[in-house]
Amino acid sequence: xxxxxxxxxxxILKEIWTQDTFTRQKLSHxxxxxxxxxxxxxxxxxxxxxxxxEGIQNPGETGGRKTEVLKLNEKKAxxxxxxxxxxxxxxxxxxxxxxxxxxxxxxxxxxxxxxxxILYETVEKFSDYFDRLLAVSVSLxxxxxSENGVVVYSHDLKLEKIELKKEIEKRFxxxxxxxxxxxxxxxxxxxxxxxxxxxxxxxxxxxxSEFRTLGGIGSGIVIDKKIYRGSRSAAxxxxxxxxxxxxxxxxxxxxxxGRFDYPSPGFPDVLKVMTDNLVxxxxxxxxxxxxxxxxxxxxxxxxxxSLLEHISEEILRGLDFPxxxxxxxxxxxxxxxxxxxxAVSFLNLFFRDYEHAKCVLNDYSARRIQV
Numbered sequence: 040x041x042x043x044x045x046x047x048x049x050x051i052l053k054e055i056w057t058q059d060t061f062t063r064q065k066l067s068h069x070x071x072x073x074x075x076x077x078x079x080x081x082x083x084x085x086x087x088x089x090x091x092x093e094g095i096q097n098p099g100e101t102g103g104r105k106t107e108v109l110k111l112n113e114k115k116a117x118x119x120x121x122x123x124x125x126x127x128x129x130x131x132x133x134x135x136x137x138x139x140x141x142x143x144x145x146x147x148x149x150x151x152x153x154x155x156x157i158l159y160e161t162v163e164k165f166s167d168y169f170d171r172l173l174a175v176s177v178s179l180x181x182x183x184x185s186e187n188g189v190v191v192y193s194h195d196l197k198l199e200k201i202e203l204k205k206e207i208e209k210r211f212x213x214x215x216x217x218x219x220x221x222x223x224x225x226x227x228x229x230x231x232x233x234x235x236x237x238x239x240x241x242x243x244x245x246x247x248s249e250f251r252t253l254g255g256i257g258s259g260i261v262i263d264k265k266i267y268r269g270s271r272s273a274a275x276x277x278x279x280x281x282x283x284x285x286x287x288x289x290x291x292x293x294x295x296x297g298r299f300d301y302p303s304p305g306f307p308d309v310l311k312v313m314t315d316n317l318v319x320x321x322x323x324x325x326x327x328x329x330x331x332x333x334x335x336x337x338x339x340x341x342x343x344x345s346l347l348e349h350i351s352e353e354i355l356r357g358l359d360f361p362x363x364x365x366x367x368x369x370x371x372x373x374x375x376x377x378x379x380x381x382a383v384s385f386l387n388l389f390f391r392d393y394e395h396a397k398c399v400l401n402d403y404s405a406r407r408i409q410v
Contacts, residue, residue: 040173041089042400043396043400046393049393050072052084052089052111052390053390053391054070055109056135056386057233059110060093060094060109061108061110062107062108066081087115089115090110093108093110094108095108096108113134113135113136116134116135117132117171118133118173118174118385118386119175119382120132120223120379120382120383120385121161121175121176121177122179122220122374123149123154123157123158123178124149124180124220124337124374125148125149125196128158129377129378130143130164131143132168133383137230137379137386140168141168142375143161143165145160150197154201158177158203158207159207159210162207162211173399174389176216176223176382176384177215177216177217178218178381179193179218179220180193180195180196180219180221180245181193181195181196181219182219182272183222185217185272187204189201191272191273204216204217218380219257219259219272220259220381221275222260222266222384223259223383223384224334224336224376224380225239225241225259225380226259226266226387227376228368234264236261236330238261238263239331239334240325240328240330241258242256242257242258242333242339243256244256244338244339245338246338256317256320258275258324259275262328296310297343299346301345303345314342314350314353318353318357321333321335322354322357333354334369334370335351335368335369336370337373337374337377339369339370340370340371340373347369351364351367355367
């Protein structure tokens with residue numbers, strides 16, 4: 040893997056993580072650290088192959104020396120992002136810049152009895168990357184204690200008090216990070232936007248194959264460019280009114296959702312009640328938090344285009360503040376966004392927090408020796 044000798048080296052990595060290229064002079068100015076200290080630590084990072092040469096910048100009209108242009112070596116390490124919903128699993132490898140290197144997905148119903156086996160199978164699909172794998176990041180619906188890597192409770196997956204971090208680390212010797220899926224979606228959009236939005240909400244819809252109850256909606260809340268988790272890691276979990284519950288009189292399957300245009304003759308009353316329920320919850324949470332933007336993600340694209348447009352219009356109409364159509368964005372990538380966001384969420388913590396980065400790297404060295 041690689042080593043970080045001091046906080047200055049970590050500070051350098053934090054600064055260059057979201058930049059394409061940099062020079063020693065500009066880095067020294069931005070970090071307010073003298074040029075010799077910057078140069079010394081950059082040389083150490085080059086020996087670790089974390090920083091590489093990109094090219095040469097010619098002097099300007101006023102003359103001077105040619106300047107070496109450097110960049111982060113994004114291929115030096117990678118992260119495995121995995122997301123699990125009730126009947127699907129999606130995994131991807133990303134490099135240090137968030138570029139996707141490989142993907143894997145399977146359709147398999149997930150419950151407490153088979154969760155670990157499914158995760159083990161998914162991790163093993165990426166065994167070729169183990170030598171430079173910085174972490175495994177798993178995103179799931181429910182109340183997630185990310186600090187300790189525990190699924191506290193997941194209504195959708197029927198899970199309670201599952202120590203995922205402990206189990207995966209014991210099996211593979213790979214540092215493991217666990218995140219709520221809606222939070223992962225929010226982080227993905229924050230990263231993709233180049234941190235331009237300070238406050239966003241990512242609403243994660245996960246529809247079961249057969250509708251008997253709606254369950255809930257997960258919402259990832261970003262305030263001042265940071266995930267808000269709440270005092271008990273339960274922020275953003277939204278309970279829905281299930282008084283419309285499934286009946287044998289009208290059987291609704293997830294694959295059927297896309298065939299119902301709105302408005303249209305014979306549009307099912309139960310679907311109208313369901314979407315009104317979703318709109319009500321989304322507008323309430325959004326009006327309360329007043330974000331820059333909201334994203335509707337997950338299985339929301341199972342609905343027809345016309346019904347999606349209707350839902351967006353109703354949300355805008357129900358808000359307590361004025362907003363135009365650009366306020367709402369539809370995420371068409373679904374689980375891919377969540378897997379990417381979970382991996383990026385880990386990277387964000389790694390590059391932001393020096394003590395956490397040291398823990399990850401020390402843990403990696405110790406586990407590699409054991410394995």
